[in-house]
Amino acid sequence: MSTPPVSILLPFHDARETLDECLDSIAAQTFTHYELLAIDDGSQDASAALISHHALRDARIRLIRQPPLGLVAALNRGLAEARAPLIARMDADDRMHPERLAAQVTGLTADPALGLLATQVHLFPEEHIQTGFREYIRWQNACCDPDTISDEIYIESPFAHPSVMFRRAVVKAAGGYRTGIFPEDYDLWLRLAQSGVKMAKLPQVLLDWRDSEGRLSRTDPRCSREAFDRLRAAYLARDSRLQGRSLVFWGAGRKTRRRCNLLIEQGFTPIAWVDIDPRKIGNRLRGVSVVPPEWLSRDERPFVLSYVTNHGAREDIASRLEAMSFRRGVDYLMVG
Numbered sequence: 001m002s003t004p005p006v007s008i009l010l011p012f013h014d015a016r017e018t019l020d021e022c023l024d025s026i027a028a029q030t031f032t033h034y035e036l037l038a039i040d041d042g043s044q045d046a047s048a049a050l051i052s053h054h055a056l057r058d059a060r061i062r063l064i065r066q067p068p069l070g071l072v073a074a075l076n077r078g079l080a081e082a083r084a085p086l087i088a089r090m091d092a093d094d095r096m097h098p099e100r101l102a103a104q105v106t107g108l109t110a111d112p113a114l115g116l117l118a119t120q121v122h123l124f125p126e127e128h129i130q131t132g133f134r135e136y137i138r139w140q141n142a143c144c145d146p147d148t149i150s151d152e153i154y155i156e157s158p159f160a161h162p163s164v165m166f167r168r169a170v171v172k173a174a175g176g177y178r179t180g181i182f183p184e185d186y187d188l189w190l191r192l193a194q195s196g197v198k199m200a201k202l203p204q205v206l207l208d209w210r211d212s213e214g215r216l217s218r219t220d221p222r223c224s225r226e227a228f229d230r231l232r233a234a235y236l237a238r239d240s241r242l243q244g245r246s247l248v249f250w251g252a253g254r255k256t257r258r259r260c261n262l263l264i265e266q267g268f269t270p271i272a273w274v275d276i277d278p279r280k281i282g283n284r285l286r287g288v289s290v291v292p293p294e295w296l297s298r299d300e301r302p303f304v305l306s307y308v309t310n311h312g313a314r315e316d317i318a319s320r321l322e323a324m325s326f327r328r329g330v331d332y333l334m335v336g
Helices: 014-026 047-057 071-081 100-110 131-142 148-151 168-173 184-194 224-237 254-264 315-323
Strands: 006-012 034-041 063-068 085-089 114-124 165-167 198-210 247-250 273-274 286-292 303-308 333-336
Touching: 006 014, 006 071, 006 100, 014 047, 034 047, 034 071, 047 063, 047 273, 063 071, 071 184, 085 168, 100 114, 100 165, 100 198, 114 131, 114 184, 131 198, 148 198, 165 168, 168 184, 184 198, 184 224, 224 254, 224 333, 286 315, 315 333
Parallel strands: 006 034, 006 085, 034 063, 114 198, 247 273, 247 303, 273 286, 303 333
Antiparallel strands: 085 165, 114 165
């Protein structure tokens, strides 16, 4: 079989209940020249047998078995085995829309400078979706152009992992997926962003992303709030936009300070804390004054990191900063 332009990486572990639906959605793609690498991470159920059954009817499917080494090992095994220059990620409990692969191949072909192209997603089943997750998807689906993704990448992970297609060479050059006490996909997006890789998202919903009580983002300590906070702080400390600039942290509340401290521990001490609460203004935190937003209207412009996450707060803070001619991604960043 000729070398396909796309390799689909589908790691799975005990996914028999949802695999049929997933595989049917892949088989329904209008773009048909792909290989499907199904990496069995030590399943104990009938998942591998189901893949084998589908492979008998479809030569594009290849079953790869490994002991239960974990998701990162399965993903890197898939990268090593893939023959195509483009890699499409997929999870065993999700569904592709029929035009997904075609749209992403077209987008990446049209822009050779683009290293990764994701899609908007739809959460299902509707009855399981909580308000916070729904708001996250609303924000994520709005992060489409490369500038927005670059400027908002410290808020949350801007992509649903099974919605992305990327150039294999780009991810291999970045070192592939890394193992650690952090979400492997968000770590990769941050690494690609800091190495200057251009990333974008199609403004169409082309993946149904399943929410469930057992999903890793709910159960795995690598996806805990603390894991995300520490990962963000590690990459912020290396972000060139912060180097050589005086820093101001917006948000003087207790929870906000806890997240700011992760960056302070790496040597990034602010010259001021900004808050709108009159009870906090005038206090000193770590020996540094809490000041009102108007304090920022001074000649020497610092770099502002806003850690406030209350509903609607980011929009309000961005409006205040931009009214003082602060530029997103140049003079300030929002942090989740």
